[in-house]
Each structure stands twice: as structure tokens, then as C-alpha cells.
Amino acid sequence: MKGIAVLGSTGSIGRQTLDVIRALPEEFKVVALAAGRNHELLAEQVQEFRPRIVWADGDVSGQSWGKGTDFVTMEEMAADVEVDVVMVATTGRAGLGPTFEAIRHGKAVALSNKEVIVMAGGLLNEAAHHTGAAILPVDSEPSAIWQCMRGEDQPVSKLIITASGGPFRKRPLEELAAVTAEQALQHPTWVMGQKITIDSSTLMNKGFEVIECHWLFQMPWDQIEVVVHPQSVIHSMVEFADGSVKAQLGPPDMRLPIQYALMYPDRVANRMLPKFDPLQHSSLTFEQMDTERYPAFKTAVDAGRAGGTFPAVLSAADEEVVHLFLKGKIGFSDINRLVCEVLDSHESSQERSIEGILAADEWARRRVGELVRGR
Numbered sequence: 001m002k003g004i005a006v007l008g009s010t011g012s013i014g015r016q017t018l019d020v021i022r023a024l025p026e027e028f029k030v031v032a033l034a035a036g037r038n039h040e041l042l043a044e045q046v047q048e049f050r051p052r053i054v055w056a057d058g059d060v061s062g063q064s065w066g067k068g069t070d071f072v073t074m075e076e077m078a079a080d081v082e083v084d085v086v087m088v089a090t091t092g093r094a095g096l097g098p099t100f101e102a103i104r105h106g107k108a109v110a111l112s113n114k115e116v117i118v119m120a121g122g123l124l125n126e127a128a129h130h131t132g133a134a135i136l137p138v139d140s141e142p143s144a145i146w147q148c149m150r151g152e153d154q155p156v157s158k159l160i161i162t163a164s165g166g167p168f169r170k171r172p173l174e175e176l177a178a179v180t181a182e183q184a185l186q187h188p189t190w191v192m193g194q195k196i197t198i199d200s201s202t203l204m205n206k207g208f209e210v211i212e213c214h215w216l217f218q219m220p221w222d223q224i225e226v227v228v229h230p231q232s233v234i235h236s237m238v239e240f241a242d243g244s245v246k247a248q249l250g251p252p253d254m255r256l257p258i259q260y261a262l263m264y265p266d267r268v269a270n271r272m273l274p275k276f277d278p279l280q281h282s283s284l285t286f287e288q289m290d291t292e293r294y295p296a297f298k299t300a301v302d303a304g305r306a307g308g309t310f311p312a313v314l315s316a317a318d319e320e321v322v323h324l325f326l327k328g329k330i331g332f333s334d335i336n337r338l339v340c341e342v343l344d345s346h347e348s349s350q351e352r353s354i355e356g357i358l359a360a361d362e363w364a365r366r367r368v369g370e371l372v373r374g375r
Helices: 012-023 039-049 074-079 092-104 114-131 140-149 173-178 194-202 204-216 255-263 295-306 310-326 332-344 354-373
Strands: 002-007 028-035 053-056 085-088 108-111 135-137 156-163 224-228 234-240 245-249
Touching: 002 012, 002 074, 012 028, 012 039, 012 085, 012 255, 028 039, 028 074, 039 053, 053 074, 074 092, 085 092, 085 255, 092 108, 092 114, 092 310, 092 354, 108 255, 114 135, 114 204, 114 310, 114 354, 135 140, 135 204, 135 255, 140 156, 140 204, 140 234, 140 245, 140 255, 156 204, 173 332, 194 204, 194 295, 194 310, 194 332, 204 224, 204 295, 204 310, 204 332, 295 310, 295 332, 310 332, 310 354, 332 354
Parallel strands: 002 028, 002 085, 028 053, 085 108, 108 135, 156 224
Antiparallel strands: 156 234, 234 245
């Protein structure tokens, strides 16, 4: 039985992680749960799963947490002796410290938080190499690539990441500036949290995934391709040296890659998970990535290629401007424009410490505020 810590347990990935654990109670013991300010749902989860340790943002005095529950930091959770796997289902920089703490203690990290590896991919790989900790991708696209590469010892010539194209794939370009947050949150194939859903509408998330796959699989930038696949059935593909291509297919349900990461290296039956039926998908189509429609994708990949502290600035700036968009303070087209302005004004360094990365993150957040106030 694996001891699990779920960081971000009240979010979309966290709730689906608990769905998997609920369906396979003989496989997992929930040792720790951490969440933000949804204290009511967290209290319900604590009552159901009875974790020994808990973390919540803000004042937690208004809920009943049960006897024997201790409140500790997420870093302490990640290092706890009873925890075997840390599910990092937070968003943004909140996952950075706990992820590194888990790796320092040799834990397996089921990584859903794209921003952690975008901000500090090189450092993450170095730390994992030093301790032998496993980084298990949870994002559907990196998970698909991981599954395709498993058991292969032959050279890989290309990674092919698929993208749904989001809700505005066919929207006239001149109409994109008027897009509202409510419209951007209507993803055609996936049900996700608000931040990643907005990133999926701009395809910023797909640029993040290119960075993610560069670090996870040590793949040169020019050997990573993105194609638009509206059906979201093929989650990604791997081309090998002889031209053969392997693809991983399945319904667009995040519980599938979550279970694969948590159960690795085993595959087990779970009757709660949907099955792929090829007869329901008579047509699978692909389109070229249109960077005029999705300029945020190019912004992200360019920042990843530039390296240094640019990726950390990219991640922080995007988090801030998405928050502003969701609050109605900026327009849809302002998202990429503001991120670009922050990157253009940044003087990068080849930072090799978490402290330096966090300093770049803080700078980017302040810079977004300055630019918005100056409009």
C-alpha cells in the first residue's frame, strides 16, 4: 500500500486523484492533504480519508478537522516518512518548494503542476538525478509520451504533442479581442481548473508542455512538434529513428494519467475509468499550429529556449495576467501582450538556485502590476 500526499486536494486534479484513490482503496493510504481556501471541501475530504497531516491556506478554525489531525507545511508533508508518492496538483509557484523537498527525500513525485518544471526544469532534473527520486508526469500529453517511450531503448527522433486548439480554434481573429472569461472557460473537450483552462484557450499551456517535455525527456527543442488535434483522443505521439510512430489514445479524462502515475510501474483495472471505443471516433483529424492565432504558444517556447530566468518570469507573469483576466481587469488579447512586455523588460541571469528563481518570479509579478497601473 502506497502512502500518498495530495497537494491541491480541492482543485480539479486533486479531486480526481481522490476519485482514483477512492476506487482503489486497497492500493493507497492518504497520509496528507493540502489545499487553499476551500476549507469546507477540505474538511469533508479529511473526514473521509482521515489523513494524519493537513495544510490549508488561511484561518482554519471554522471547520471540524477530527481528532489526531496535525497541521504542517506542504514541505513537511513532502518529507514525511509515511509518504511514498507526492501528488503535486497545486498551480503556480506554490508547488515549487514541496516538489524539491520531496525529491530531496527520494520520494516519487506525481507532477501535475506545469509551472514547477517550467520555472526550474534544469534544477529539478539535477536534484532527481542526485537522489534517485522519480518524476512521474501527470499532464495527459507528457504522460502519453512517457507511456509510448516505456520499454523502448531505441533512439527517438521526435516528440509530437497534441493540442485541442481550445474554444477559439475557428473564431475569426478580429473577434478574439472581445472574448470574455466566461467564453474562454468553455473548453470543448477537457474539464479543468480555471487557470489551466484559460491557458488552454491561448495555448500558453501548450508552450509550457513543450518546455516540460524538453526537461522530462531531455529532448532538443527542434525535435518537439505540436499539432492541433481537436478530438483530444490521441494524447501525444513519439516518432522513433526508423520512422515508426507510437501514440497513446484514450478518452479526455485526467483520471487515466493520474492513475498511471500513482500506480507506476503497474497497470490495474479500475471500472470507474472510461474506456476508448474506436467506433465512437470515426474521424481523427490534425491541423498545423497557427502561431498567429495562438501567439502565446510562441511566447512560451521562445522563453523556454532562451533559458536562464526567462521561464520563471514567463510562468509568474502568465499567472498574474490570467488572474487579472478572470477578474475582468484586462482583455483576452492583453494576456500575451502583457507577458511579452514583462519578458522584454527582464534582464535574465543563468540562475542556479531556487532562491534566484523565486526572486525572478517576484520581480515578474511586480512588473505586471506596474504595467497594468501604468495603462
